[in-house]
Amino acid sequence: MENNEVLVEISASHVHLTREHLDILFGKGYELTVKKELSQPGQYAANERVRVIGSKGEFPAVSILGPVRPATQIELSLTDARSIGVSAPVRESGDVAGSGGCKIVGPKGEIELSEGVIAAKRHIHATPADAERMGLTNGQIISVEIPTSNSRNLIFGDVVVRVSNKYALAMHIDTDEANAAGMAPNTIGKIIK
8 A cells, every 4th residue: 555545445344342230241350252353463353232212212132342341432423323313423532521411221131221322433543653654643634535436526625644553554434434435345445744
């Protein structure tokens, strides 16, 4: 790939759980089982799923991403959030203060969250070496062009760059954004500064 190119990955709705919430939903000491490793090192989609319930509806089998996190977070597209009647402000991962709430139901219990539902702000994960090579800095806001073969090319603005030695280079967008561009999996985007 060129210095201005990045793999664009589509992130479907999913849940991140704390150890405490995993215990409530699946039983004390329960450990998630790996269904599929994800592109970000140490991250995986688990075999386990939960029900996410809002005021107007629910999703009966939402994926859990592991490992456990310091805060429970539900990431939904704006379409998904509206369809079940929950508020999902566009936020960076981890910024859940004052966000929407919902109920999560597992096989052993349920939790009622007053906050934790967000629509993830589109972002690029990069290692320090990737960022230096590409001329990017942590927190920088850039644009990314999504070329498609179906005449729906799109330029996404407000893409935040997140730099850490724990990351692998990839851009993440949700299903609404991917559908707006008519994007296929494994699309390569072009970074515009």
